[in-house]
Amino acid sequence: MRMIDILERKRDGAELTRDEIDWVIEGYTKGTLPDYQMSALLMAILLRGMTRAEISQLTQAMVRSGRELRLRDMLGSYAVDKHSSGGVGDKTSLVVLPMVAACGVPVAKMSGRALGYTGGTLDKLESIAGFNVTLATEQFARQAREVGLVIAGQSEELAPADGLIYALRDVTATVPSIPLIASSIMSKKIAAGADGTVLDVKVGEGAFMTEADQGRELAQQMVRIGEDAGRDVTAVISNMNQPLGGAVGNAIEVREALDTLRGGGPEDLREHCLIIAGHMLGLAGQGERWHDPGEAREALAESLGSGAALRRFRDMVIAQDGDVRMVDEPERLPTARLVETLTAPRPGVVKVVPARGVIHAAFALGIGRESKVDELDHATGLWVHVKVGQRVAAGDPLVTIHANSEESLMRCREELDGLLPLSREDVAPLPLVLDEIHGRRQRRGPRSS
Ligand code: URA
Numbered sequence: 001m002r003m004i005d006i007l008e009r010k011r012d013g014a015e016l017t018r019d020e021i022d023w024v025i026e027g028y029t030k031g032t033l034p035d036y037q038m039s040a041l042l043m044a045i046l047l048r049g050m051t052r053a054e055i056s057q058l059t060q061a062m063v064r065s066g067r068e069l070r071l072r073d074m075l076g077s078y079a080v081d082k083h084s085s086g087g088v089g090d091k092t093s094l095v096v097l098p099m100v101a102a103c104g105v106p107v108a109k110m111s112g113r114a115l116g117y118t119g120g121t122l123d124k125l126e127s128i129a130g131f132n133v134t135l136a137t138e139q140f141a142r143q144a145r146e147v148g149l150v151i152a153g154q155s156e157e158l159a160p161a162d163g164l165i166y167a168l169r170d171v172t173a174t175v176p177s178i179p180l181i182a183s184s185i186m187s188k189k190i191a192a193g194a195d196g197t198v199l200d201v202k203v204g205e206g207a208f209m210t211e212a213d214q215g216r217e218l219a220q221q222m223v224r225i226g227e228d229a230g231r232d233v234t235a236v237i238s239n240m241n242q243p244l245g246g247a248v249g250n251a252i253e254v255r256e257a258l259d260t261l262r263g264g265g266p267e268d269l270r271e272h273c274l275i276i277a278g279h280m281l282g283l284a285g286q287g288e289r290w291h292d293p294g295e296a297r298e299a300l301a302e303s304l305g306s307g308a309a310l311r312r313f314r315d316m317v318i319a320q321d322g323d324v325r326m327v328d329e330p331e332r333l334p335t336a337r338l339v340e341t342l343t344a345p346r347p348g349v350v351k352v353v354p355a356r357g358v359i360h361a362a363f364a365l366g367i368g369r370e371s372k373v374d375e376l377d378h379a380t381g382l383w384v385h386v387k388v389g390q391r392v393a394a395g396d397p398l399v400t401i402h403a404n405s406e407e408s409l410m411r412c413r414e415e416l417d418g419l420l421p422l423s424r425e426d427v428a429p430l431p432l433v434l435d436e437i438h439g440r441r442q443r444r445g446p447r448s449s
Contacts, residue, residue, distance in 0.1 A: 003024070006020050006024060010041060016050075022064075024041065025064075039172045042169055042172060043173075045177060055183055055221060058183045060190075061161070071144075071193035074144060074193075076145065078195050080194055080197070081196070085207060088362075090202070091244075092244070094121065095257050097151065099303045103296075106144050108140060108144035109151045111151055111154065123250050124257075129323040133152050143320070148315075159187040182222045185199075186222050194231070197226065198279045202238055203237055207355075215237045223438075227442075232439060232442055235438075237434045241388075242358075243358055244268060245260075245269035246266050246383050248359065249381015252402060253381070258313075260304070270304070272433075278296045278297050278300060310327075334378045334379035336365075341397045341399070343395050344397075347393050348422025348424060351388070361401075366404070366408060367380055367381050383400040388427060389426070392422065
């Protein structure tokens with residue numbers, strides 16, 4: 001096979017064969033295919049698109065480039081996972097996974113670190129002193145069986161071709177291609193081995209996808225990849241035009257997640273978690289225990305009210321060497337030196353809480369990283385007290401800044417200046433969920449536990 005022929009075919013809009021796709025992915029992973037040719041192919045894909053068959057074959061080729069976990073064998077039961085495409089203040093995993101585990105469905109999840117806008121569950125968990133996210137596969141499996149909940153760093157052995165290709169896409173302006181994004185995300189999900197996955201596809205100014213139609217298209221393609229690979233997939237397309245919950249940072253997001261696990265927390269976060277966790281139970285118990293969404297919701301709400309979900313989170317922290325006193329007394333979590341609250345200058349209704357502006361302001365405090373090697377500050381962040389459509393009186397808190405230096409506090413204040421305008425008229429609150437897409441269910445044997 002010759003790469004020049006493959007490039008010509010894709011350039012002219014032809015459908016690549018499975019053998020051609022396998023040959024390209026194998027060659028690029030082994031280093032026999034040079035970056036310049038792979039870059040040309042990625043650009044041709046971005047411009048020409050891919051058929052459903054090509055997208056599935058590309059995904060499978062990336063899965064085969066590394067190791068594939070068999071979570072069902074590890075857990076001895078149906079394995080369910082979730083993935084968020086990344087949003088501002090998105091601490092959903094910290095709440096949802098213990099809720100699902102508390103309902104008797106074990107969860108073994110591999111997560112990522114923060115990069116750019118995408119929040120990193122691992123960084124948030126590392127706000128808890130000692131919390132270990134680097135687990136050997138054996139330990140990961142044992143904890144999933146014994147505790148019912150484990151969250152660890154993604155193994156580099158999963159879909160290594162995706163890591164190499166993503167790095168190249170990043171420097172060749174080929175990231176924003178829906179087939180490439182869909183296959184990249186799903187190759188890691190399939191290699192991570194869950195039978196069923198709930199995808200939380202964020203749409204809006206604080207998300208990777210800014211338009212609802214793009215989000216729907218991405219969700220549809222990922223659901224189809226799941227179907228072709230014999231996995232159950234449900235996609236929830238959710239609104240990311242304002243932060244989810246109030247906290248944006250690391251330790252302060254853990255604090256908000258703990259409030260929610262204690263049965264409190266902001267209404268939008270609690271509701272979003274009930275929706276995502278409900279779909280996870282729906283996949284795990286399809287046709288059996290959790291077939292009735294109302295019943296699943298009741299059980300999940302009970303897991304928050306009874307403290308069962310919090311106990312699972314606590315057990316996970318102990319098993320992964322974290323300082324559990326920080327869970328029991330969240331005021332022990334890292335705190336910033338300087339705290340300042342900005343208030344409403346006059347009465348009015350909150351017009352927008354621009355997610356992108358909020359994350360820029362929070363970045364000024366050091367909550368994230370621009371590149372993989374940057375250090376982040378676990379203690380800093382923002383607490384946004386208002387939602388779009390909320391009525392406020394003069395002097396009501398709008399946002400609290402948690403900073404560790406005068407300079408970053410000043411920069412953050414500048415970023416926030418004029419960011420939360422007030423209207424004299426009523427403003428409609430934003431919907432939480434825009435759409436849902438359900439994949440065709442795969443038939444498997446009975447779900448044991
Ligand atoms: N996240 C991924 O894992 N891959 C992409 O291509 C984009 C976002």
